Amino acid sequence: MNDEETNQYRITIVGIGTPHGDDSIGWHVVQELGQSGILPCQLVVARNPIELLDHMEMSEKLHICDACWGEQPGRIHRWQWPQEELTGFRWTGTHDFDVVGALHLGQQLSLLPRETVLWGIEAIRFEAGDSLSESSRQAIRSLAKLIQQEILVIPDDGSDSIL
Amino acid sequence: MTQSNGEPRVIRVPILTRVEGEGALDIRFHGREPTEVHLRIYEPPRFFEAFLRGRPMEDVADITSRICGICPIAYQMTAVQALESIQGVKVSQEIRWLRRLVYCAEWIESHVLHIHLLHAPDFFGCASAMELAKQFPDEVKRGLKLKKLGNQLLEILGGRAIHPVNLAIGGFYRLPRREELDALIPEFERGLAWATEAARWLAKLEFPSFESNYEFVALSHPEEYAIEEGEIKVSDGTAIPTSSYEEHFQEVQVPHSTALQSRRVATGGTYFVGPLARIQLNFNQLTPHAKTIASEIGIDPSCRNPHRSILARAIEVVYAFEEALKIMKRRAWPSEARKALQNVMAGEGISATEAPRGLIFHRYRVDETGKIEFAKIVPPTSQNQSQIESDLRQLLPTIADKQDQQIAIDCERLVRSYDPCISCSTHFLKVNIARDGLRPE
Numbered sequence: 296m297n298d299e300e301t302n303q304y305r306i307t308i309v310g311i312g313t314p315h316g317d318d319s320i321g322w323h324v325v326q327e328l329g330q331s332g333i334l335p336c337q338l339v340v341a342r343n344p345i346e347l348l349d350h351m352e353m354s355e356k357l358h359i360c361d362a363c364w365g366e367q368p369g370r371i372h373r374w375q376w377p378q379e380e381l382t383g384f385r386w387t388g389t390h391d392f393d394v395v396g397a398l399h400l401g402q403q404l405s406l407l408p409r410e411t412v413l414w415g416i417e418a419i420r421f422e423a424g425d426s427l428s429e430s431s432r433q434a435i436r437s438l439a440k441l442i443q444q445e446i447l448v449i450p451d452d453g454s455d456s457i458l
Numbered sequence: 459m460t461q462s463n464g465e466p467r468v469i470r471v472p473i474l475t476r477v478e479g480e481g482a483l484d485i486r487f488h489g490r491e492p493t494e495v496h497l498r499i500y501e502p503p504r505f506f507e508a509f510l511r512g513r514p515m516e517d518v519a520d521i522t523s524r525i526c527g528i529c530p531i532a533y534q535m536t537a538v539q540a541l542e543s544i545q546g547v548k549v550s551q552e553i554r555w556l557r558r559l560v561y562c563a564e565w566i567e568s569h570v571l572h573i574h575l576l577h578a579p580d581f582f583g584c585a586s587a588m589e590l591a592k593q594f595p596d597e598v599k600r601g602l603k604l605k606k607l608g609n610q611l612l613e614i615l616g617g618r619a620i621h622p623v624n625l626a627i628g629g630f631y632r633l634p635r636r637e638e639l640d641a642l643i644p645e646f647e648r649g650l651a652w653a654t655e656a657a658r659w660l661a662k663l664e665f666p667s668f669e670s671n672y673e674f675v676a677l678s679h680p681e682e683y684a685i686e687e688g689e690i691k692v693s694d695g696t697a698i699p700t701s702s703y704e705e706h707f708q709e710v711q712v713p714h715s716t717a718l719q720s721r722r723v724a725t726g727g728t729y730f731v732g733p734l735a736r737i738q739l740n741f742n743q744l745t746p747h748a749k750t751i752a753s754e755i756g757i758d759p760s761c762r763n764p765h766r767s768i769l770a771r772a773i774e775v776v777y778a779f780e781e782a783l784k785i786m787k788r789r790a791w792p793s794e795a796r797k798a799l800q801n802v803m804a805g806e807g808i809s810a811t812e813a814p815r816g817l818i819f820h821r822y823r824v825d826e827t828g829k830i831e832f833a834k835i836v837p838p839t840s841q842n843q844s845q846i847e848s849d850l851r852q853l854l855p856t857i858a859d860k861q862d863q864q865i866a867i868d869c870e871r872l873v874r875s876y877d878p879c880i881s882c883s884t885h886f887l888k889v890n891i892a893r894d895g896l897r898p899e
Contacts, residue, residue, distance in 0.1 A: 314524050314621070342621070343528070345571065349606045392575070392587075400575075403591045404599055 306336040306446060307354040311344055311361040311394060316425025317418030320362040320435060323427070324414075327439035334446055344397040351406040358412050358442060361394055362431070365417030369430030371438050376411035377402070412445075414438055469862045481878075483869055484714070485854065492854040495847050496714040497873070510833040515541050515824050519625050522820075522835065528571070528879060531564040531616065532813030533835075534625040535686055536820040541627050543807035544824050545799055552792040553629045554686075559785045560615035560622075561685050561811070562778040567608030568814035569733070569771040569778075572877045573656070574601030577768050580871045581663040597659055600652050604775065607642075607649045611782065614638045629796030639786045646786065650779040654751055657772035661755035668872070669762040670852055672845070673727065674735035677812050683743040683777060684736070686811045691739045692729075700810045703819050709836060720841040728844040731816025732876060733770035734761065748777040764849060764875040771877075802828040813838050815877050839878045846876055
């Protein structure tokens with residue numbers, strides 16, 4: 296994609312993940328949003344959170360979707376960056392830069408867009424060969440709907456709860 | 459040091475940082491001598507070789523690309539070429555150029571990430587990439603722009619940047635559009651200038667004076683700097699046909715690691731793969747510009763210091779930009795995306811290529827229906843693991859007087875020189891040090 300094409304997207308949604316079980320949550324959310332075909336956004340899947348840095352400068356608003364550890368599988372979180380709670384939160388990446396590290400680096404380099412929203416789904420299965428858990432499958436649909444509502448400014452009907 | 463109560467001194471680095479994946483380093487001293495140096499890969503093995511058995515050979519490239527998010531092309535290309543050798547498929551020169559081009563994209567992306575965010579902080583006195591970004595924001599931004607260019611090229615040729623899907627037995631599933639590559643040429647001209655500046659920036663670095671008498675191993679090709687094909691060359695002058703790889707190199711199980719380690723069959727000794735080995739063995743096949751910059755920043759075939767691998771990587775980034783530009787400017791274009799298989803043949807085939815981190819070897823056996831009967835995958839990090847432990851055993855007596863924390867930092871820096879990807883061999887890094895008289899944590 297060249298710069299001219301990229302410039303038309305002011306909102307970017309990045310799904311972070313790997314193919315392994317619930318770690319693919321971010322990718323599935325992006326896929327779900329792509330199938331709806333109605334969002335004026337750039338949709339991106341990424342494996343390493345450091346790739347977030349490629350999409351910061353060209354966006355006015357960045358939505359990031361990822362799996363996270365937690366006690367209640369399927370629970371959806373919405374955080375507005377910057378937020379202290381995120382620093383202590385455990386993300387699923389095994390590489391040196393997790394999502395929060397990549398956002399700090401983006402901030403340090405003045406690359407962050409005007410607004411950054413981080414969405415997390417609490418998940419349980421991360422081993423190679425695992426399939427998506429049922430709780431994640433349901434949460435993916437809910438999260439896609441929530442993001443659509445937020446971007447298209449549709450009032451929340453209360454059916455998909457977030458923290 | 460020897461402790462007053464005679465107990466061994468143990469140093470543990472519980473999580474090695476700024477490496478791909480997770481692992482640990484356990485060190486035990488008796489006096490000044492390291493009696494135990496274990497690079498410990500503790501993640502469970504991922505059984506990719508077993509997953510492949512019984513699957514159609516067309517699935518192999520897609521599955522093996524998922525072993526690593528940093529170097530999926532290395533896995534795909536090596537797998538596809540091994541399977542093509544079984545099926546008697548020989549791709550056209552034009553397809554070969556496009557494959558070399560996508561491999562250049564992966565070298566750029568992987569090397570630039572390691573240089574700027576994982577390894578450079580070690581030599582600029584920074585504890586992390588965050589600190590480096592504070593000190594050198596423009597240089598880190600330049601690195602990110604270089605990485606993005608690698609990503610863009612990978613996306614055009616691989617179908618997508620993450621888990622590329624386009625490499626197929628016989629060629630590509632879909633050829634890129636000529637104009638997509640043409641549009642990248644001016645960007646890559648700028649990229650070459652940035653890559654050259656980045657290499658010069660690294661020339662300011664000061665490196666520890668560690669050296670060792672390595673046995674370097676890399677592919678070598680009569681006509682070009684070997685990337686996607688060639689025969690195996692060893693720094694002692696031995697030339698090994700790729701088909702004889704397993705007669706000369708063997709994997710062994712060690713109790714402290716879930717990843718296999720590789721040794722020379724003849725000597726049982728360790729060996730060194732990766733950018734420094736390639737620079738050693740194939741220096742003359744770099745472009746004139748890359749050789750000039752190499753000479754300017756102080757890296758040449760006499761180098762025996764693994765810390766200087768960061769310079770070798772920087773030179774390979776310059777080379778990869780030049781090579782990519784050369785290929786993108788060629789007007790010859792494949793007449794077809796891929797050769798269709800006429801008849802499926804049973805048999806066994808191998809391939810070796812140069813992943814960003816070094817030599818990667820695959821062997822497959824296919825039955826008469828095209829299903830995989832056997833798969834063997836030897837990634838570069840497995841091959842370097844024994845060499846890393848050997849280096850640490852040589853380094854440790856020279857730094858034994860330091861505080862444990864500084865020893866851990868020095869060891870991590872040496873380990874990071876190899877750019878280990880534990881995701882491939884399984885994952886990485888924690889350092890634990892034991893000295894006489896102290897209990898390990």
